[in-house]
Amino acid sequence: MNPKEEKVKIIAEEFTENEEDAAVGRRKKKVQRQQRKKQPPTAGPEEMVSETPHLGPQQEPGQEEPKTHLLSTTARRGPRSLPPIPSASRTGFAEFSMRERMREKLQAARSKAESALLQEIPTPRPRRLRSPSERESETEFGTEPGKEVRRTQQDDDSQNYSKVKFRDSGRKIKSKPQVPPGFPSPEEAYNFFTFNFDPEPEEERSEEEKAGAKTRGGADQEAGAPGQQVNTTADEEELLDGREAEDLLLGLEHMADDFVAIRPAEYESVHHWLQKEKEMLFVPSRLTVPTYKKLPENVQPRFLEDEGLYIGARPEVARTTGNIMENRLLVQEPERGWFGDDGRILALPSPIKPFPSRPPVLPRGQSTAAELETLYKKAVKYVHRSQHMIGSGDPSGNFQVDIDISGLIFTHHPCFSREHVLAAKLAQLYDQYLARHQRNKAKFLTDKLHALRNAVQTGLNPEKPQQSLETTQKTIKEYKAEIWQTRRLRDAEQEKDRTLLKTIIKVWKEMKSLREFQRFTNTPLKLVLRKEKVDQKADEEAFEAEIQAEISELLEEHREEYEQKMEEYRAAHQQWKAWKRAQRARKKKKKHATEEPPDEETEEAPPEEDPGKPVPPEPTDRAVLEQQVRERAAQSRRRPGEPTLVPELSLAGSVTPNDQCPRVEVLRREDVRRRSVYLKVLFNNKEVSRTVSRQLGADFRVHFGQIFNLQIFNWPESLTLQVYETVGHSSATLLAEVFLPIPETTVVTGRAPIEEVEFSSNQHVTLDHEGVGSGVPFSFEADGSNQLILMTSGKVSHSVAWAIGENGIPLIPPLSQQNIGFRSALKRADAISSIGTSGLADMKKLAKWATESKLDPNDPNNAPLMQLISVATSGESYVPDFFRLEQLQQEFNFVSDEELNRSKRFRLLQLRNQEVPEFRNYKQIPVYDREIMEKVFQDYEKRLRDRNVIETKDHIDTHRATVAKYLQQVRESVINRFLIAKHHFLLTDLVVEEEVPNISILGLSLFKLAEQKRPLRPRRKGRKKVTAQSLSDGDVKLLVNIIRAYDIPVRTPTPSKFQQPSRSSRTFVEKHAASPSTHSPTHSADYPLGQVLVRPFVEVSFQRTICHTTTAEGPNPSWNEELELPFRAPNGDYSTASLQSVKDDVFINIFDEVLYDVLEDDRERGRGIHTRIERHWLGCVKIPFSTIYFQSRIDGTFKIDIPPVLLGYSKERSMMIERGFDSVRSLSEGSYITLFITMEPQLVPGESVREKFDSQEDEKLLQATEKFQAECALKFPNRQCLTTVIDISGKTVFITRYLRPLNPPEELLTVYPSNPQATAELVARYVSLIPFLPDTVSFAGICDLWSTSDQFLDLLAGDEEEHAVLLCNYFLSLGKKAWLVMGSAIPEGPTAYVLTWEQNHYLIWNPCSGHFYGQFDTFCPLKSVGCLIGPDNVWFNIQQYDSPLRINFDVTKPKLWKSFFSRSLPYPGLSSVQPEELIYQCTDKAAAAELQDRIEKILKEKIMDWRPRHLTRWNRYCTSTLRHFLPLLERSQGEDVEDDHRAELLKQLGDYRFSGFPLHMAYSEVKPLIEAVYSTGVHNIDVPNVEFALAVYIHPYPKNVLSVWIYVASLIRSR
């Protein structure tokens, strides 16, 4: 064995030397090393065989043939080498079973021993030995050979992969012809004797083949073979096998006779599995597929682009992806339909534009203002609705096309018999013949040839000496060229004529034979060949002369050609010689310097490619030439003397009648008869008419002869005829469409020729009779060869023309098509997006763009553009260098801006669209400007003007005026916001949807089922709400139900001496302390029992409408009356926004009706009663309408606002009468009235804006607020919970940011430096003096806006929140513990109060009135508490009750108060939105004094106005007294001065009956003051001698806060 091994190695070495050249750099050391380790030097038999093909195709093309002849049959399928054929080893392996494996093991064992030997000899030889096979296994298969081997094991499995199949087939072919050579190798022999052969004869045979192959191969090359075996098994396995093999070796003898196969445990290695998997899974290679694989055999790739055809840019695909796809396609779909001519996957052009459509942004800095200016162009009336529409304005709007359809001929029809087919062919050929004959081109060319020859003849004869020789030569040359040309043409024509004639005859013969064969005739066609005799001699002569002339000409031509070629040859020869020399020199040089840089070689490469030695041309031989000419003549021309054949086709033949025909033919004829054909005429793809249905004739002709006059509106784009065929009664089938050309405008009726248009259909018809069908192959031959497939086809003869009108004018629409086509083509191109529409006009620019963008001129898309560019003349036009964003904007402006502004109508429309209040509901804006009155705009313009002018008339003092203006502006901006927000809809605005009922509602509704229909105690049901729009004046009423009043002041007896103890200066401590102030009327005893103390009645005034109740008696009257007051919305606008802004108040005044006996004469006392009724104002309750509107009803007991001084009245308590109430009632000061106010019908209050305002708060905080509010709302939906509010700029702000200690005015602090309580009261009073203006009034429909305290003080207007915040801030600054209380009160509804903690009790402050209440004060207007807000936290009331009487205000108890900031969410230290401190300017006292005078004057004038029928006298003395008194009142805040004042007045005005009272108000405007005075009704006294006194005092507080006192009194002189 060893000697053989040695030999093998040596041979292998020789091989490797050669191979190494090719394999440079491809080896991998690692693999080699691995190989060496495992390498068994023996070559397995199967490896031997496998080796050959491996080596074959790649590096030894020469040697391949002899060695691999067993494979060569399969391996060489085409001229190109195909992928290497799988080695035979695989097949061998596949078929070997157990036995084979044993042998393997044996080998492994042997190899192990060998390797041990080898390792002792450290030579590089094994490495070299391995290399070729290793390399090949990598390069050729791309997989390790082991895999390949495994794969073939499953050869028997059906596999889809063609590759594998191919290999299979290869194997089969290979294995069959294989003849085992007689001599087995030593190994083979060894195996043969040592193994037990399974009874598998076939395998054995193949085994032997293997062996044979191996031995044969092994003779010359066994190199590198063993490598594969190593790879087939894993290391471990090898070890195992080795051991196993040893055992085997030891027990060989036993094996032979035992027939016991000791096999290893069944184990499939991981590799094995992997390989199996690889078998199942196809992994396409990523390597590039060679082009030849993708193309059909013997086809060179074609590159269409090189041939000048347009090929779009292919879409970008990564190369590996493409390769994988190609590989997959090759395997899965080997039909090769996927690849184009160039060997690439077929692909449409990439649809992605390479350039962005939007042009780049221009750099800034260019002043394009001038160019950007738009110019007005009058809008041009657009006439056409569509491009093709003929103008409707055109009077002669009807145009007409006449379509004459004369008939239809089928050139093929499914019902054609074979004879028909031939007949049609014949007819066609005959037509062709006739056409050719008519033209007779051959004759014409022959004549021309003669003429030319004559010309040459004459030209050669120097008969015309005047011509120069050169010109003659030139002309002769030209003539000769033309002769040559003409001759060729003539020959071609003659040949065609001849072949045509031959074909005709042939077809006719076929037809005749067919007729004979089928023994009947179907067609009347008959061909007659007429022979025309010719003079043979003349003919021959002419023929000969012709040939001679031709030969001579040819000779001449050849001679010239020869000379030319000789010259060329000489030049080429010269060149070749030179090259040869150079070559020789170069070779020498090369030898000297073998190591030449490669670039030099490439330089020298071109000369190398020079073709070999040129061959000198051969001179032409006349004889040969003549031979050629004669041959050609014989072929193409009529032989001399032969008679001319003239075919004549006639329809003279007779058709065999039906009864003589076979059955199939009869069937066919019947079928034909059943068929009928009609045509539909389609104009612009719309069917406009159709012909009558005509039966198909036996000759397959249909005659229609119909003319259709189409009256058209549109320009014809297409004219189509549809051929329909009906068989029997079945529905029509569309056979084909025929497109008719649209006639030229010059073609009019009568002049249009009848034209034939061919059509054909692609339908497939198979018939069961003689008819040949359509689209199905048939044959004329008996054996079915020479098949024909004919499609239904035919010709329609028609004519299309424009009609002529009555007066001879053709009815042709104006031609406007070219432009349109042109433009639409432009649209398709991208030029617009690239250079803009303006650029299109500039051809230069367009052309430039075209070249720059490298437009493919072959792209059909670009064709019109290219044409335009090539055609267009360069015209200068102005092109701006800027890009216009809305370049077509101008086109849409239908009038210019000036006109838009000038036109009143447009202005009105614009204003209405902007929802300007004046025009929001403007209806029916007139069409013409002249119908619009100028005064429409007056109000609006006035408002616009006034916006900038401060109106001082209403406001008197300038500061208020500016504030009012500012407020107005804020209001407008907010309203604008609101208007925008109004266009944001919520689902609930649009869709009414029932809420999902929860358990309680379900329970209630269930409960309702059991409810009595007419319960004994009915419940109040909610009234239906009315949307405001549908209302008008008078529909809405205000219902005021006056129930009762308590503690009305009572009259003091006029002449009484006052010994009433002056009310001790009560402190608030006393007030809250619930200790009844025991100012029991000492003089109550003065009143006689039963004397009427007071006779009060209530008067309600609203919007200057007054209603009053009846008069009741006593200080605690009960009226129980309902008053009804009409409501008028401002300007009759009952929209929600308008209603919200109603600022009117409802005044509920309480009067005392006093009867005076005016009887002058006591003598008449017995006979009549003369009394005068006087009414004295006692107090009032003022409720803003907005409160009623939002609350929808007001129900409760209100404190009557009673003036601090009420002359003639005192708050007395009749202990005797109302003792029982006393203990309760006397807890508080003042009088009370119980009211119920509502509106009828109930109006839907406007909803606040739900727009989510933007915020600067932390997002987390906002989320927390939402969560907090949601949680609170879940528990107590009715309690107000406020965490965020909206500031005046419309931003969401966390509420605690509003609270911060702020300094009250110094002035107030210094008044009571030692008395903090008094200071607190003063501060509260100051706050209450800031006018109250509800947000809903100022910002109609908007939610509460919270202004900061400085804004509030600047605005001097605000609602409860602002007051409360300011007061709370002051209290904080005073060192009190103060909170903001959000809750609901009477009558304000949801409001804000202030809570303070005084030593041991809580106080509730009403910030708007300045009053304060103890926590347990029953008359505290605050009825429920929702949440408390401190400077650093918010607490929500989670106690069971919310009435301040019943709750605990201790916010530290988490069970009672849910705090916003807690341990889980600590207070982040929010900065306040309030200023650091407030700065107060001292109010101008002089201005206040001036204002005071003006108000007094105005009020006096008003009172006089209100008393138009009476004289109004002013008592100056009294007035001055009052004027002195008012500052006192201010100082004492309206308390404790009454008695002194009364005394003083009595002293001064003793003889007057005096009734009067001071009114105290915060000053905002004059109007409320007037209203207040009016409501008291002082002016209503019509006693003739009444005198009036009116005094006004304004006390200025810092920051322009004014306290106004108005003292009104009426005096009647008493006698």
Added chain:
Amino acid sequence: MAAASPSVFLLMVNGQVESAQFPEYDDLYCKYCFVYGQDWAPTAGLEEGISQITCKSQDVRQALVWLPIDVTFKSTNPFGWPQMVLSVYGPDVFGNDVVRGYGAVHVPFSPGRYRKTIPMFVPESTSKLQKFTSWFMGRRPEYTDPKVVAQGEGREVTRVRSQGFVTVVFNVVTKDMRKLGYDTGPTDTQATWGTSPAQGLPH
């Protein structure tokens, strides 16, 4: 009066609500009303109508409403061109009257005879649970005002489901449109047949 220069143009619409195709529902009735801009005013005819309850017959599976429309508007401005708003109601399984569809269509602009098929839809419930309860209670979600379907504003907040179709035939006549400068069609006087006038008529 002064016919020389009219100050308004007139739009006369008549026709009928022809049929309703609601595959699943029967016993339907239909309401229609017109929504128009501020410059429009009805001068004659009925702006609103309500049809009888129509039941489907066995062979024609659609409810024939055949509710005539006849209204004339005057206007000064084509802005706010009248739209017809249709709403179809019918009883559900429990006999509650529920809405079956809303739809709107503009009155055709140019004179002629038109047949319009109006897709009808209803607002969807906001959740499955609501869908169930609304089905159970017979209180399906409805538009606050059927006229919202004629406006584009605020529709983004709703979800709707299509229900069926209502076919309406309009015969439209206008007067003085052209005199006021509004050109709405090929010709004011010449009648056009159907929505797609035939291109050629054989003699």
